[in-house]
Amino acid sequence: MDYMSNPVPLHRFAESMSGYFLAAVRLICEKYGGDASQIWKDKPSSAEVVYRFLEFKGVGPKIASMAANILARDFKIPLADYHFIDISADVHVRRVFTRLGLCPPDSTVDQVVYKARSLHPEFPGMMDLPCWEIGRQWCKSRIPICHDCSMRDICPTGSTQT
Ligand code: SF4
Numbered sequence: 001m002d003y004m005s006n007p008v009p010l011h012r013f014a015e016s017m018s019g020y021f022l023a024a025v026r027l028i029c030e031k032y033g034g035d036a037s038q039i040w041k042d043k044p045s046s047a048e049v050v051y052r053f054l055e056f057k058g059v060g061p062k063i064a065s066m067a068a069n070i071l072a073r074d075f076k077i078p079l080a081d082y083h084f085i086d087i088s089a090d091v092h093v094r095r096v097f098t099r100l101g102l103c104p105p106d107s108t109v110d111q112v113v114y115k116a117r118s119l120h121p122e123f124p125g126m127m128d129l130p131c132w133e134i135g136r137q138w139c140k141s142r143i144p145i146c147h148d149c150s151m152r153d154i155c156p157t158g159s160t161q162t
Pocket residue numbers: 096099100134138139140144145146149150151152153155156157158159161
């Protein structure tokens with residue numbers, strides 16, 4: 001706990017995080033021989049690698065899928081498939097899905113996740129980063145910058161915006 005809190009807190013929930021961190025280190029030692037890369041080294045299916053992340057205390061489906069997505073997308077770790085790596089439907093991704101006409105306003109997280117699965121079943125999580133970046137940089141909640149957005153020619157909302 002001290003290492004998580006001093007000299008500055010590493011997380012706003014440093015106390016619970018220190019417990020999760022310790023539990024994670026134990027799991028890596030006991031199940032993976034102290035080598036975290038053993039989690040993905042046998043080229044598991046995407047469902048299996050998400051499942052393995054879910055075995056860590058404090059990790060839910062969103063974080064497990066995000067971790068698998070980072071492995072596959074950013075670190076190019078080969079997996080047997082990518083079907084079960086979902087998008088992380090945060091506020092930016094949901095807003096972009098709505099404005100692009102992919103989901104109705106006030107869609108649930110599950111609706112957005114399943115829409116991404118239906119649009120790109122081979123790797124739904126691949127849509128995550130582009131939508132997040134569009135949402136952060138151009139498709140802002142109050143005033144979208146449509147004239148600079150790469151989606152402007154196909155976006156049903158963009159044509160009515162500045
Ligand atoms: S064109 Fe405009 S409304 Fe459509 S996604 Fe881009 S920024 Fe958002």
